[in-house]
Amino acid sequence: MASIPQKPFLAGSLREDLAAWCVKECTAKFRANQIAEWLYRHDVLNPMEMKNLPLPLRGALAADFLAPGSSIAESAPAPDGTEKLLIRLHDGETVEMVLIPGREERLTFCLSTQVGCPVGCLFCASGRDGLIRNLAAGEILEEFLLGSSRAGRRPDSIVFMGIGEGLMNFHELSKALHVLTSPDYVGMSPRRITVSTSGYVPGILKLAELGKEFTLAISLHAPDDETRARIIPDKVRYPIAEIMAAADRYLETAGRMVTIEYTLLAGVNDSHEAAVKLARLARIHHAKVNLIPYNATGSRFQRPARETIEAFEKTIFDAGAHVTLRTERGSESSAACGQLRRSAKYGKHNSQENGK
């Protein structure tokens, strides 16, 4: 249920769509390739900036398509170089995307897939109001193009870890993934794209069917169903056994090791027993564990003490599982996930971060 605009999005238009439009405009079909080049090679969304098109054609393109439908409404830079952008969509709704600089001048984009989120993890601001609507593929691609034009360059990698459960918006997400990875369009390697899920089993299986080497990150946050029920409401919560069976299927078809994302919450999922169980799960399913110490901002959840975090990581490492500890970025300003959007909506920062 994406909000259906009056006009199609130019971002996400395939060469055949553009060729059909050129026929309708009685203009040569090679113009379709020129438009696609501007969009997917030069990150130009505004037809008026497509300089090798005749002026009337630029006007016709702008009249017939949303180009762009979204704009950057606000920016929240953090001292660590991370920049969070509030993106205003064509209907006035907002989502967030983040530009994350890394080592050796690497750049990662964190993109959203929905306005709000149906999952409602209890520590996450983004799911607090439930799902408002899905993003269309064109809107997901507009995030990418707006971010590229803001950064003045393409990202080295993309993580779909922003607002929303992307695999519950599979139809639009898969269209966007096609444009991002096809050599005819953006042409990024699927290995440089991480799709994150809260463990939505039907979506994991559909992604596996694509047979592409996307990195799959599953936000498990607990090593057993009982603990998980204290963190994720039962609306779309699947049993861990089913999630990990889907992860096995993904490993089989995509040939990619799955990452288990694990937000560490003091007194909830940070015990030695939890670490032992998590390590066992990771080893059995050949998965990596990525630990994310919770960044508390007025929540009923708390970040564990440093010693607890280190002991948790060591237990997993000693058990022979692959484990990493995520360094929190962008939380110094109003940039923790979900905060910028809530701040724009409610005029104050009162939320917690997204745990993906």
Ligand code: SF4
């Ligand atoms: S952590 Fe992710 S899945 Fe959970 S509510 Fe937030 S956006 Fe949704």
